[in-house]
Amino acid sequence: MTVLALENVTKAYPGGFTALDDVSLTVAAGDLIGIVGRSGSGKSTLLNIMGTLDAPTSGTVRVDGVEAGALPDRRLATLRGSRIGFVFQHFHLLDALSAADNVAIALLYTGVARRDRRPLAVAALERVGLGHRVGHRPQQLSGGEKQRVAIARALVHSPALVLADEPTGALDTATGEAVLDLLVELNRTERATIAVITHDQGIADRLPRRITLRDGRIVP
Amino acid sequence: MSPGDVLRLGLLGIRGRRARAALSALGIAIGVATMVVVTGIPAAGQRALADRLAALGTNLLRVQPVSAGDQPTLLPAESVAMVRRIGPVEQVSAVANTHRVVRRSDLIDPEDGSGITVLAARPGLLPAAGAAMSSGSFLTAVTARFPVAILGYEAAARLGYDRLPPPGAPAARVSIGNRWFSVGGIMAPAPLAPELDQAVLVGWDTARVLLGFDGHPTVLYVRAREDTLDDVRAILPATVFPQLPGLVQVSRPSDALAAKREGARTFGALLFALAGVSLLVGAVGVANTMVLSVLERRREIGLRRALGARRSHIRAQFLAESVLLSALGGGAGAAAGIVVTAGYTAWQQWPLVIPLGPVAGGVSGALAAGVLAGVYPAVRAARLTPTEALAAV
Ligand SMILES: Nc1ncnc2c1ncn2[C@@H]1O[C@H](COP(=O)(O)OP(=O)(O)OP(=O)(O)O)[C@@H](O)[C@H]1O
Ligand SMILES: [Mg+2]
Numbered sequence: 331m332t333v334l335a336l337e338n339v340t341k342a343y344p345g346g347f348t349a350l351d352d353v354s355l356t357v358a359a360g361d362l363i364g365i366v367g368r369s370g371s372g373k374s375t376l377l378n379i380m381g382t383l384d385a386p387t388s389g390t391v392r393v394d395g396v397e398a399g400a401l402p403d404r405r406l407a408t409l410r411g412s413r414i415g416f417v418f419q420h421f422h423l424l425d426a427l428s429a430a431d432n433v434a435i436a437l438l439y440t441g442v443a444r445r446d447r448r449p450l451a452v453a454a455l456e457r458v459g460l461g462h463r464v465g466h467r468p469q470q471l472s473g474g475e476k477q478r479v480a481i482a483r484a485l486v487h488s489p490a491l492v493l494a495d496e497p498t499g500a501l502d503t504a505t506g507e508a509v510l511d512l513l514v515e516l517n518r519t520e521r522a523t524i525a526v527i528t529h530d531q532g533i534a535d536r537l538p539r540r541i542t543l544r545d546g547r548i549v550p
Numbered sequence: 551m552s553p554g555d556v557l558r559l560g561l562l563g564i565r566g567r568r569a570r571a572a573l574s575a576l577g578i579a580i581g582v583a584t585m586v587v588v589t590g591i592p593a594a595g596q597r598a599l600a601d602r603l604a605a606l607g608t609n610l611l612r613v614q615p616v617s618a619g620d621q622p623t624l625l626p627a628e629s630v631a632m633v634r635r636i637g638p639v640e641q642v643s644a645v646a647n648t649h650r651v652v653r654r655s656d657l658i659d660p661e662d663g664s665g666i667t668v669l670a671a672r673p674g675l676l677p678a679a680g681a682a683m684s685s686g687s688f689l690t691a692v693t694a695r696f697p698v699a700i701l702g703y704e705a706a707a708r709l710g711y712d713r714l715p716p717p718g719a720p721a722a723r724v725s726i727g728n729r730w731f732s733v734g735g736i737m738a739p740a741p742l743a744p745e746l747d748q749a750v751l752v753g754w755d756t757a758r759v760l761l762g763f764d765g766h767p768t769v770l771y772v773r774a775r776e777d778t779l780d781d782v783r784a785i786l787p788a789t790v791f792p793q794l795p796g797l798v799q800v801s802r803p804s805d806a807l808a809a810k811r812e813g814a815r816t817f818g819a820l821l822f823a824l825a826g827v828s829l830l831v832g833a834v835g836v837a838n839t840m841v842l843s844v845l846e847r848r849r850e851i852g853l854r855r856a857l858g859a860r861r862s863h864i865r866a867q868f869l870a871e872s873v874l875l876s877a878l879g880g881g882a883g884a885a886a887g888i889v890v891t892a893g894y895t896a897w898q899q900w901p902l903v904i905p906l907g908p909v910a911g912g913v914s915g916a917l918a919a920g921v922l923a924g925v926y927p928a929v930r931a932a933r934l935t936p937t938e939a940l941a942a943v
Contacts (some may be wrong), residue, residue: 378936378937381856383855383856383935383936383937383940384935384936384937403860403861404860404861404862407855407858407859407860407861407863408858408860410855410856410858411857411858411859412858416856416857418853418940422849422850422852422853422940424562424850424853425566426562426565426566427562435853435854435857436857436858438551438555438857438858438859439551439854439857439858439859439860439863440858441551444552444554444555483857
């Protein structure tokens with residue numbers, strides 16, 4: 331089953347630089363994809379478009395068969411919030427909130443009742459092995475723990491697709507390995523669909539499917 | 551997202567930056583506190599005045615001659631008796647200027663009268679003029695025939711008698727026209743007849759005998775049935791002075807007090823407008839804080855957009871923050887205003903009137919200021935695209 335489809339997607343930034351050039355790809359449920367390529371090759375641009383954070387200049391993006399470009403902001407936000415989970419290189423956790431509350435934000439905008447949010451968030455933290463850090467603030471967590479909180483946040487609402495932009499980029503090698511292991515594990519045991527951008531060839535080699543970008547084009 | 555969720559989001563931004571939030575709410579608080587105080591204190595004063603007027607009665611008419619040229623007009627000696635014959639008149643009394651000087655001791659320069667007038671008083675003056683004693687007792691039928699003086703409130707202070715000496719101590723005396731008078735009592739302030747405050751009163755007949763007073767009254771105090779007051783007022787001049795009614799002036803002292811109250815009210819309106827201006831300045835402070843808050847939290851905005859927040863959710867979050875900030879300021883300001891008002895009215899011994907209107911007005915003004923201050927930052931926050939916001943450092 332296809333969860334995401336890009337057709338002839340081109341992205342030209344203001345100023346005329348073409349960061350993506352006629353990219354087409356599909357992601358099927360249960361995929362674990364590594365997106366690799368040199369710096370500036372368009373990986374982040376591609377991921378933003380896959381995640382509907384940015385709109386392509388031309389071409390179409392379908393999430394769960396729904397064409398994202400045709401939706402008003404209201405419905406696009408809801409689609410994004412319910413079907414996609416994001417993991418960022420710099421975690422993007424809110425310092426004022428506990429780990430559980432950070433995870434619960436992912437349930438806030440998709441209509442999950444308040445009383446259900448916390449149990450779901452705690453369960454997601456347990457799935458990433460952080461059941462004992464539920465009440466900790468981000469400042470009280472290690473880098474690897476922070477990224478696992480972020481992964482729990484990306485998974486808590488059972489999205490169709492998890493997009494991770496260099497999730498190991500801010501971590502040391504061993505911690506990065508552990509975070510990647512977690513993603514591989516979640517893909518295998520829970521059949522989570524995941525696309526990961528990485529610079530690390532060693533990491534990429536471990537992933538079942540690879541997309542290589544060069545100058546905004548997919549290398550066949 | 552429920553309204554509770556929106557409120558919690560608004561609080562989140564405030565909790566994260568308490569000191570800044572407190573400072574920007576302070577502007578609003580000062581505005582609202584000023585509003586409450588500038589309306590609450592005059593309201594309490596008016597209530598106190600109204601209470602006092604009710605106690606003093608509004609049926610008093612004051613009759614006085616106006617001088618024609620440099621010759622003072624003298625009311626006929628029998629004018630008091632004439633007024634008493636008017637049907638609806640309930641009480642009438644009078645005082646007359648004796649043109650004598652009063653001193654604490656006869657060693658003081660006789661020219662130095664300290665601005666105190668010596669008045670001859672008819673019986674029944676106290677109830678008619680709405681005056682009361684603060685110590686001692688007023689002239690009785692007996693003491694009115696002896697050299698006994700009653701001191702008006704301010705006159706007593708100027709003569710150095712704040713209260714009567716205790717029994718056993720040397721009796722209080724004053725010298726009037728080089729004769730000694732013993733002080734029989736001291737009056738409380740007389741709001742309806744303030745001229746009595748600066749006067750020393752002696753008995754009518756005593757004044758004639760000892761001070762050579764001519765028997766012509768200078769002020770008549772007339773109490774009449776409230777419903778006939780206008781009619782009585784109309785016939786008083788001719789009754790008092792049939793030869794020259796045009797030289798008789800009749801006034802109603804309670805009207806003068808009420809007019810003073812009106813004056814206080816217009817002044818209060820001006821202060822209230824000023825408080826409104828300071829509320830507006832407070833709103834600018836909140837707007838400034840909100841613009842900063844949006845700038846600093848672009849990544850949070852991007853994150854929330856990535857997690858499914860609509861533009862309207864982002865707008866609601868920042869608007870809620872702004873309104874909460876102002877509401878906190880408004881609440882604190884209203885509380886502070888009430889405390890100040892309560893303190894001041896307690897000190898003045900006025901009844902405490904919690905100015906509900908201004909409190910409600912001030913708090914809703916603060917809320918409106920919060921909305922006003924939040925709209926622009928909130929719209930700006932919502933306009934950011936998710937990628938722009940996430941890329942912010
Ligand atoms: N907002 C933007 N405006 C203009 N050009 C941009 C913008 N964002 C990215 N680019 C350009 O588009 C190209 C692709 O950028 P992108 O961030 O997708 O690269 P990347 O593959 O993620 O690189 P890295 O591995 O360094 O993160 C780069 O040359 C970059 O300079
Ligand atoms: Mg990148």
